[in-house]
Amino acid sequence: MHFFLVGPLKRVKKRYLDDPSLPIPRRTLYQKEAQGKKSVEQETADSSTGDGEKQHAVALDVNEDVLAPNPVQDHYDSSQDDSEMEEELTQNENGGPEDVISTNINAYYSVNSEEINCESDSDSNDSLNFNTESSESEVSEASSSEDKNDEEQTETQSHKKDCQSFTVLQLQSVAMIGFLLRHNLTGVAVNDLISLLQVLYLYSSSLGSLKFEEFFQVIDKVHFKVCHYCHICHKVFPQNQDLFKCETPSCPGFRYRGAYSAQTKANHHARQFFLIADVKTQLKYILEQDGLLEKIFNSKKKAKLSKSSNSSFQRDITDGSFYRLLLEEGQFLAGDNCISGIFNTDGIPLYTSAKVKLWPIFIAINEIPLCQRFARENMVLVGIWQGKASPPFLQYMNAFGEEMCSLYEHGIPVRIGDSLINVKLGIFLGIVDLQAKGYILNMTMHNGESGCCTCEEPGRTVKQGKGHSRCYPYRKGKDRYPLRDSDDIKCNIG
Secondary structure (H helix, E strand, O other): OOOOOOOOOOOOOOHHHHOOOOOHHHHHHHHHHHHHHHHHHHHHHHHHHEEEEEEHHHHHHHHHHOOOOOOOHHHHOOOOHHHHHHHHHHHOOOOOHHHHHHHHHHHHHHHHHHHHHHOEEEHHHHHHHHHHHHHHHHHHHHHHHHHOOOOOOOHHHHHHHHHHHOHHHHHHHHHHHHHHHHHHOHHHHHHHHHHHHHHOOOOOOOHHOOOOOHHHHOOOOOEEEEEEEOOOOOOOOOOOOOOOOOOOOOOEEEEEOOOHHHHHEEEEEOEEEEEEHHHHHHHHHOOOOOOOHHHHHHHHHHHHHHHHHOOOOOOHHHOOHHHHOOOOOOHHHHOEEEEEEEEEEEEEOOOOOOOOOEEEEEEEEEEOHHHHOOHHHEEEEEEEEEEEEEEEEEHHHHHHHHHHHHHHOOEEEEEEOOEEEEEEEEEEEEEHHHHHHHHHHOOOOOOOOOOOOOOOOOOOOEEEEEEEEOOOOOOHHOOOOOEOOOOHHHHHOO
């Protein structure tokens, strides 16, 4: 057998020109049609502009006969002196005879255009159509520009009104915060910048007392509680800032960074701390939104109706069996002004290169409609911790529990219209991952011995692949380990 190397087949283009039986591609038909329309429009535009040029030329001829009675003086002498040229240029710049001639030409053009239009009817109709189209386009452009100007004026007026609602000190603080966030400045750099501005603007009274620590308090008075704790035994220090030694016996931990001599300095920083935000203010702001509390009460009514009708549909958390149990008489949610919530916490790494994490605690209200429940403006930030590894969950969740107990027992006053009602909040559920669950319950992790949060089964280690894993075997009847209850959890937490 003989094999021959054959090159790539040459593509034959436009075969429909040689073979009329082949159809013309749609793209080719579309391009031809577009080119035809474009040529027709160009011809009509050229004809209309040609008629306009003819009329303009006739008008200029008539105006030249009127303005220049001596034809000898119409021609410009090529041997004119430079001084005369400079005089004419200065006259044109200062609005001299050139402006008078242009005004006369416009005046004669407006008078003689009627005579020219009467001579040729067809030409005049075309030119009038062209002129009306151009005038309409000019009017539309003028109206659109006016609309844009009106919009810009309204935007500037609204911006001025927004700025008027803030004080000078607040506007300065916002500008400085935007500057430091844009350029990633430290607190020391911002204080140095403020000191520089104080030197440049000596008579500014608002800049005189402004500091970096006061920026966010000037814009919005954010109330939070700073909880310092010992970095060795994790015991929370009292609110008295002068007590810097840990109260735990035989614990050498200090409150602030540095040695014993650095504890009494003015510019000291705490070793470890976490923040507890003002939950009541945030919750009050959320519930006083327009129509939101009414939606919350309506969802509670729907939950009660579905409970009374024994509906088996599970559409939301308000259809669950435990929620229905809380709706019964004598329970917490039986009250009209009582609502429930759900909390969440998890570790968030701040950087990829460092092991610094954030552990925030958030709250969402269960009765808010699902489409709005987890929106940023409807979430409550309870606390936040920053550091390496994990926070001291026993102390961290204890502070969280104190805030929730206050909302459960006392509630907060919420103003709806002219009435003031007291709303109570109860937290009955939390969503966390397995790692955070072990931290919160003070238990062994899910892959350790006795890591099951349902029973006390210790499990066993089995070989899996190249490593080992913890498994929990199935046991029958009497061989099963006892189940965990709330007393067991409390015993673990201590």
